[in-house]
Amino acid sequence: MARIDRQGASGPSRRTFLVASGLGLSGLSPGRLATAGAVGEPSPTGGGSAKSTILFFLCGGASHLDSWDLKPDAPAEFRGPFLPIATSAPGVRLSEHLPLLASQAHHLAVVNSVGASVATNDHHAGYYYNLTGHRPDSTFLTLGNDRTPRPDDWPFMGTVVGSRRPPHPTLVNAITLPHKPSRAPYTRPGQFAARLGVEHDPLYLMGDRARPLNFQVPALTLQAEVGPERLRDRRALLSAVDGARREFDRAERVRTYSTLEQKALALLCSGETARAFDLADEPEAVRARYGETVNGMSLLMARRLVEAGVPFITVFWMEDREIADRCKSAGGWDTHGNNFNCLKEYLLPEFDRAFAGLIADLDDRGMLDQTLLLVTSEMGRKPRIGDPRSGGQSGAGRDHWTHCQSVLFAGGGIRGGQVYGSSDRVGAYPADRPVTPAHVAHTVYHAMGLQDLQATDVEGRPFPLLSEGAPIRDLF
Template identity: 65%
Template sequence: MVPPFGSSSTGHFASSVNRRTFLKASTMGLTSAALGSSAMGSSALGADSGRGAARAKSTIVFFLCGGASHVDTWDMKPNAPAEYRGEFNPVSTSASGIQLCEHLPLTAQQAHHLAIVNSVGASVSTNDHHAGYYYNLTGHVPDPTFISKGNNRTPYADDWPYMGSVVSAKGQKHPNLPSAITLPHKPSKAPYTRPGQFAARLGVEHDPLYLQGSHETPLQFKAPALILEGDTTADRVASRQELLQTIDKARRDFDQYSVTNTWSKQQERAFSLLLSSKTSDAFNVESEPKELRERYGETVNGMSLLLARRLVEVGVPFITVFWKENTAIQSKCKSAGGWDTHGNNFNCLKDFLLPEFDRGYSALLEDLSNRNLLDETMVLVTSEMGRTPKIGDIRSGGVKGAGRDHWTHCHSNLFAGGGIRGGQVYGSSDKYGEYPASNPVTPAHVVKTVYESMGVHDLEFIDKEKRPMSLLTEGKPIMELF
């Protein structure tokens, strides 16, 4: 079996594929397509309807899985009563008027790049992860099935699409790589896969390519459906492609057009990736200088951010890094090992989450800036929710457990690059951090701000019933940030 992308011996695909793996790669997404992908009219494919040129060529979304505590990081309340303000102190930063948590010293040095939005109201009736993911990733309020099904609410084929899939469908295409790539995992473990991270009604051909990373081998990333193995060489893959094209041509009159069309697009993408040495080169973070890898932190999350920078460098339009939870610390935080800090919130943040975030995120901003890439790269930090401003979660012993529960009613987003004016705070929450106070916005405003930066203004969509609709009518870009 060929080593995963990112190991030093994968410069060329000299190994081979067995029939099952070959078919898996060449039919990615076919089942989902049959369940209901939608076609877009040709007029809906334009990247820009004339509202303004793109400020950014790429976007990186850094999603803090679990729900990051806004009041312990970038929207601290030092004057609130002790039962709210917590154990951490704010410190000054490189930007006048911006204070961050004392445990984010490296990010504080990059604050002149930041626009912090402290007034994101993302209330969902379930106050849970599934709905929080969906709202913040798509900009759409979750529908009633999120209430009736709860954690059993799986992704649907007619969901509203992920913002990365919209950019992939509407924007410029990369010649060799997918236009949307997600790493280092697909949250969350099946059967509890989070809705909102897929193309859904846009069609599976606009789904992100998922790369897998691990805590055990943080320098290696692989796309499971594209790993070559078995006894078939790359040359035979190419000849099989010709065979499949012949078969497709013969059966095209017998298949439903939308499914056949999606099949062909998925085949084309799979074969292009399988046969391109540029694929493995782009994913090879091990080729980066060790000093730079250490600056990011040689963890799976740190290396995912470094890989995101590499993908920006080769022109991939949309990259998503979903924070990968560490099961080794789950008992310490009463969580899955991520930002869902139901218990021991302060020690978990101080000892684990904040140091890893601080190193990787600050390195990303610094690295992009040093390479003159930040101005043309939108970087968004978000999460599915904040945490309860009042300390104490009944599930972890109340106040003694020192945890914070789910809180979708208010949280913060961090913007940088992509035309954003750094060194500013937009909006505010109330004195406890419970609800937006000034300049309230919703996830729809945040998503529209990403579209504005990427020059995506035409959101017209033709569904499978040939009905025109908008992919997102709610919200508007936060123009004051630019």
């Protein structure tokens, strides 16, 4: 569970108990801007059968053209070298470099007609649109990478779901791992509760590529003099917390402090939390099924958190800095250069094992019908091969492309073995049954049985949390 240690000398506040950064605050002012509707169990007639959702977000912008929307009949300058292969579901074809997922295709719904065009064509706007369902406003164009998260942003879909569920007795309702994209000061907007209030923010579990079985909650570090043996002494803990209050603005931030305080105490003292966060007791064969990488183990952790009753778990793909230069990227799916070799040798094999392992594991345990799985990214990749930033056609990269992308659904009442919609002949724009990230978010809400998507602002006025789009009901 949470690590108890001393912060290094270079840290922002040495020997301080930090409740921020992982249990709320998240660099934002936490004044409550809105409240969600009534909290309750999902309506039995409200949609799918999901009790939990696992969102697997492929950071960087995954190439739909080389994964699940291949165009083998397109001209050579578009199609690339990968071939589609048959799968366990007639009519569903995936990349030849996804053989394990191909064997699980009877559980998949592949949506190939997501049109997510944004004016900036960049990562910040892509994160925001795909995580909230809301079109990025003009500040994303004017500020670019300086457009940091704001308290009045629209809330992340995971925090909307979490706000509509009864509070978890020991954990929190939205958990994100194995990192918080991206490195400060360029934290991606869209992953926080924002106007819903920081008490609904996700808890961040931080992973390590070098130690994939280990996850930490960086928000929970104690003063050196407060050891584990004193954790159950509430007065000592609250005294430690009082020392940290100087770190926060006295006005708005204090209003949510008691909520964060209680979450911190529950997480530190809960035996259930310790068990949920410990992967060491998973059988070696199970870990091998997912692949013992930080992304594979994050999906295994997500399965454990579903078992523990957490309503929404997000896994943000953790980049590998060792391949950054090779792929002209941050080491993730932003394959500006050497797109095909980076996908073939690194990205697709790791994804294939991890995600196929998750589907099979949930299915074997009888949990798939109650667990919605969603794979998405901030964008697709440009159909024409060759990014000027990496040598043009000879660099074999694909640039950003926000006009078209694909998403995958499985479980949670989704009818597997289907392809919904299509893109045009080169994968540039949606052609048949076009949808947007708003439709994707509504589909998640529908699967989770959320009926009331109204919130109330600080003046008591109701407003819709997502007025655009609608659930893709044909998927169920």
